[in-house]
Amino acid sequence: MTDLSYLDGNMLDGPLREVFAVDLSATTGRCDTCGMTGPMAGLHVYSHAPGLVGRCPACSGVM
Structure with a gap:
């Protein structure tokens, strides 16, 4: 994933x-x-997609 x-x-x-x-x-x-656990506030949220996309801060997997 590119660094946006x-x-x-x-x-x-x-x-x-x-x-x-x-x-x-x-x-x-x-x-x-x-498998990383953490608060929802720690997600990386991308708002320039259609809608909002929350991704794991460790692996960038879609949450």
Whole structure:
């Protein structure tokens, strides 16, 4: 993957709040590709795709 600028996972708070009633930025997730666990706020979020794409900060796998 090319090195494109990204935002941190905190920017997902607004869009996810429309779907979920709780703050998900502190929620822990696990990458299916590399197995790394961490908070959703730590994701690399790319906003220049169609929609928002959250990727693992370790392996760039799509979360």
